[in-house]
Amino acid sequence: MRRSGKSKAEVEKETGSTIGAYDASFDVYKGEIFVIIGLSGSGKSTILRGINGLNELTEGKVYLGNDLVSEMPIKQLRAVRRRKIGMVFQHFGLLPHRTVLDNIAFGLEIEGVPVADRKKKAEETLPEVGLEGQGHKLITELSGGMKQRVGLARALATEQEILLMDEPFSALDALIRRDMQNLFLSIQGEAKRTVVFVTHDLDEALTLGHRVAIMKDGEIVQLGTPEYILREPANEYVERFVEGVDYAKVRLAESVMVKAKEVAYTNEGPTVVLRRMRQAGLSHIFVLDNERRLVGLCEAEEVARLAERDKRELRDAVDEAPKVGRRTPLREVLPLFVGDGEAPVAVVGGGERLEGLIVRGALIAGLTTSVEPHDEETEDFSGVDTDEDGDRVRVRRAGE
Ligand SMILES: Nc1ncnc2c1ncn2[C@@H]1O[C@H](COP(=O)(O)OP(=O)(O)OP(=O)(O)O)[C@@H](O)[C@H]1O
Ligand SMILES: [Mg+2]
Structure with a gap:
């Protein structure tokens, strides 16, 4: 129905079913922080959970390198989730009555790492997230910001090369949030994992993302570098979303x-x-x-x-x-x-x-935004029109 032109709302009204995500294709490069941003209900989590098979796709494919993740038998899929694709949830799913160290080691436990090794690895991760000497504490004894660090440490302690992060910092107030973003960036700078990061915060998306996909009603309306999205909003929706992101005006003290x-x-x-x-x-x-x-x-x-x-x-x-x-x-x-x-x-x-x-x-x-818009850095989601001077003037969705 969507393909024949009905909107998400119409489909929902007629069938009682929701389109979680539709025609939302993209590549994520190795070592990249790929951000998915959109309003609540736009399909961000649906897509994220589609990547590691927590959501079964009704159509389409997910590849990890040459492996077709979306069609793997469940046993193999579980192995991929354990070894290759980690996930960090908004509230991290910490075990409240276990210690900080046990919680950090938990991800490794799932990966099947032997006890001694995971203890050692968890210990090593503590200082990375600023929790030195706090390993023995119970989760219930920690502040919100500290819990968030434990969650981050847990994901970082694993060897998984891909991290799916669903609004990991959204429960934090602005100050701690910025601390966490910086911490995450500095750790990521060394670890160079491939990250798919979901947020509904534009500032966060522009700060963290190498590339950003903007979603609306289950579809990707624009995909590109932060600079590209700010400079060349694909349509009115994106324009409104990034409206006046003249940093001087919009960014706050x-x-x-x-x-x-x-x-x-x-x-x-x-x-x-x-x-x-x-x-x-x-x-x-x-x-x-x-x-x-x-x-x-x-x-x-x-x-x-x-x-x-x-x-x-x-x-x-x-x-x-x-x-x-x-x-x-x-x-x-x-x-x-x-x-x-x-x-x-x-x-x-x-x-x-x-x-x-x-x-x-x-x-x-x-x-100032640090990125100069070079063509290599901008990726057009579908089609790009240029005027006589060769300047990009409009981006079209495929098929329009
Ligand atoms: N388990 C479910 N059963 C039915 N519909 C669902 C389910 N999960 C999500 N949806 C619907 O799918 C659409 C996309 O939801 P999704 O959770 O992906 O949004 P989101 O962008 O992650 O939103 P948020 O920012 O609020 O987390 C919404 O219309 C939502 O109502
Ligand atoms: Mg969500």
């Missing part, structure tokens, strides 16, 4: 903020503060009152001058701090970097409490 390494308090003396700044290698430090409300910003030189003059109070070194809210667009953050731009900008929340800070380098990185 929280997307580039980091936690303050150190802060100073109004009741502290210059010598103490200076020492802390030196230890942390800071040129500036934010000053808070006892309730963590932002009071101002100190520069190391000024603090040192007070310390030399044996002043007891920090007050004379405190300048007004440039500050924004979490949801302030980057466009409005940029002008706050004045002069040499070394001073950070504070991100404050309710009651002027310091939530984080932005340094200029991170801001610039957040404002």
Whole structure:
């Protein structure tokens, strides 16, 4: 019915059956992070689960290299899932009453790795995800972010070369989420697994994806590099999806903020503060009152001058701090970097409490996309029209 032109909604109305995914063909290259993005119900999980055979296909094929995964006998398919294709779910399916180490080792257990080896491997993975010394803890004792790390570690500990990740970070708040994305990217940078990553967060898709497929109603409406998708939205749907992803406008302060390494308090003396700044290698430090409300910003030189003059109070070194809210667009953050731009900008929340800070380098990185659109890097999902100058002007779906 879909092929004869009926929409997903019409098919559903007439038959009571849903089209999970339709005509959604794509290749994933070795070592690539391939992102599938789309609104809720667009078919992302359906496809992901089709790749490793958790969803049986009614039509179409899935190849792993030359092997036809979609037609493997179940025994062979299970072996492929154990050894080659790992899956990370949104809530990771951790075993709550087992320890962190046992949970990490669990993936290996399924792979059939002997006890001693999997213990060792699990131990080795702990520091990679920042859980050193936490191996003995029970899952119930961990924060959300720590659980997420355990889940990631579990997937990373295995030797599976392909990882299917279904919204692995979506339960996390923006800050931890960015930490996890960075962690994932740095580990992936070394491991070079092939990853199919599902998300409904555009920022996440553009940050992580080498290529991104945008889905709507079970179909892929565009596929290409982040740059390509932003520059050449295939149709109105994609356009609306990426609408105004002018980073300066759409990206918010929280997307580039980091936690303050150190802060100073109004009741502290210059010598103490200076020492802390030196230890942390800071040129500036934010000053808070006892309730963590932002009071101002100190520069190391000024603090040192007070310390030399044996002043007891920090007050004379405190300048007004440039500050924004979490949801302030980057466009409005940029002008706050004045002069040499070394001073950070504070991100404050309710009651002027310091939530984080932005340094200029991170801001610039957040404002620019690094990828230049070369033809090799852009993949046209189906057809591309060009105008007289050879510029791409429109992308068509096959058959249109
Ligand atoms: N087990 C199921 N039985 C019937 N219909 C299903 C089942 N799983 C998914 N669907 C339907 O298939 C379509 C695609 O769902 P899918 O779970 O793939 O979406 P999704 O893009 O992963 O959404 P989300 O972002 O909410 O996870 C939806 O219309 C959904 O209602
Ligand atoms: Mg889903």
